[in-house]
Amino acid sequence: MSAYNLFRNTGPEGLSCAVPEERSVPRFVIAPEWEFAGKVESLRQMPLGFDDKAAATGVRFNGFYLFASFQKRARDSHRVL
Template identity: 40%
Template structure:
């Protein structure tokens, strides 16, 4: 089994508000609400990178367990 810190996420962003993001674990299906034209695929990120961007491991884990995805807002420096 792979290390949890290397778990990959597919990242989606809203087209009208690109700082609103949704992280979906690669092994999970993409939720139906992430459809075009409202959302678009923005790339991939591993759990460590997501956590280092200021999002707590606990919050990420709880959101994934409860909903299957994690919605967050990207904050520009």
């Protein structure tokens, strides 16, 4: 797996764009609609929603991979049983 630069859309949809570091960032990834979300070098670092097989296909055809990312929610430590 190659290292990816991640970009997060600032809208409520949870859309993310992964770009292999050796590729150019797509022209649609511009501020303020998109923000840099970091660099990842292994599958363990990828956010929820990232699919490595779909990423390989997306990069082969488009040069980038768009995906819906999800964040884990912390358990409510004050939950009443």
